[in-house]
Amino acid sequence: MEVSIQSIALAMVLAVLTTWAWRVVNWVWLGPKRLERLLRQQGVSGKPYTFLFGDLKENSRLLTEALSKPISVSDDIKPRKDSFKWIGPTPRVSITNPEQVKEIFSKINDYLRPNSNPLVKLLADGLVNHEGEKWARHRKIINPAFHMEKLKLMLPAFYSSCTEMVGRWENLVSVEKSCEINAWVDLQNLTRDVISRTAFGSSFEEGKRIFELQVEQAQLTIMALQSVYVPGWRFVPTKMNRMMKNIDKKVKALLMDIIRRRDKAIRAGKAAGDDLLGLLLESNMKENVGMSLHDVIEECKLFYFARQETTSVLLVWTMVLLSVHSDWQARAREEVLQIFGSRIPDPDGLGHLKIVTMILNEVLRLYPPVTEVARKVPKETKLGKLTIPAGVQLSMPTLLIHHDKELWGEDAEEFKPERFAEGVSKATKNQVSFFPFGWGPRICIGQNFAMIEAKMALAMILQRFTFELSPSYAHAPFNAITLQPQYGVQVMLRKAN
DSSP: OHHHHHHHHHHHHHHHHHHHHHHHHIIIIIHHHHHHHHHHHTTOOBOOOOTTTBTHHHHHHHHHHHHTSOBOTTSOOOOOOOSEEEETTEEEEEOOOHHHHHHHHHOTTTSBOOOOOTTGGGTOOSGGGOOHHHHHHHHHHHGGGGSHHHHHTTHHHHHHHHHHHHHHHHHHHHHSSEEEEEHHHHHHHHHHHHHHHHHHGGGHHHHHHHHHHHHHHHHHHHHHHTSOOOTTGGGSOOHHHHHHHHHHHHHHHHHHHHHHHHHHHHHTTOOOOSSHHHHHHHHHHTOSSOOOHHHHHHHHHHHHHHHHHHHHHHHHHHHHHHHHOHHHHHHHHHHHHHHHTTSOOOHHHHHTOHHHHHHHHHHHHHSOSSOOEEEEOSSOEEETTEEEOTTOEEEEOHHHHHTOHHHHOTTTTSOOGGGGTTOHHHHHTTSSOOOBTBOGGGSOTTHHHHHHHHHHHHHHHHHHEEEEEOTTOOBOEEEESEEEETTOOEEEEEEOO
């Protein structure tokens, strides 16, 4: 009897180990090779699968090579057009046909966001990562905070932050006729200040500390994205894991304190205020099934990081391109002065900045903040002539599509804001070939916020200064979650006549 029990226990252990071993082998080899075979049978090409790492090692080598030297502003920055690439053991198929892109963006229940590395979610795990009913509920609660009428109430905060930055620049220029600044550093500080004021109102000084921590977390997140995530690895107490969890703990504690104080004040009858947190909490209280405290914290982390990153990269590439194309800088300045003179930019006037809007759209086309949008298919799915097996990811390479000569013409690599003179629909011929903020039901909820902030900042800069690239500027766009200038952006500022 004892031998029999031991035999049964041994058999059970062997069965568990065999099942576990089979799953590992299927994950790292058999599954990827099967998906590769199914894709090649349909004429989809790509590099052969490399055990576990896929294309990560090659991508790391190419990234190191790219970061080692700057390029010319006129150089082509779009990636090579491969049919599929490997994200670890998962194939990611590149989709560039506008009709197929439209279908992927439209059918949000068929094409889902890929699962994130759990360590990456420590940076932000809000609306952008949710699916189904939870996404719909959060979107409904958050939407009121980003209505245009609510955003107009935030313009004084935008103006206060912009005034501080241009005031510093004016003091520098007053000493000499011209001065060199690193616009990237100043514009990052500007957008961090703006989001701190608009997110937390009177608590924006505390918000700045959260930002400092989020910047540290973003740097660690980039490192995490450059390696294959092994299930359960986040529980291993490595130095990076400990650092990321410690930062997350500090951010959550700061946010929890701000949120609880504001929630208590609102429930006591005080006005919610015109900042994003107040509007979010007010909207959340109206719902029968609202967001938990944890959910509110994650949404705050998300719009902290995403809103700041999007606007700062849009503004910095705008300054680069207007430095190179001084004719467009002059046209934009003339429009700003015609509408506002030296007055504070107001909502109605910002809405009438046609040339500035054309320029910003062209900058977003050439230098989209996010260079690639990925989706996964949970079940076998038909997309055009392709049958996409379950487990395959799809990529809409924003940068590649925005630079595609078949879609935009032979001048696709050139800076030509006039292509947007009659609006986005006319420029794209009603195709989904321009999506710097995504497209469809899941389009970025903060796009109007980013555009208003960018228009306000650019208008105030143009009112006061002319600018050109410094001889010390080195053009080196690189993808660090968003498309950023590796060496900063050194520009020469002069006081506008």
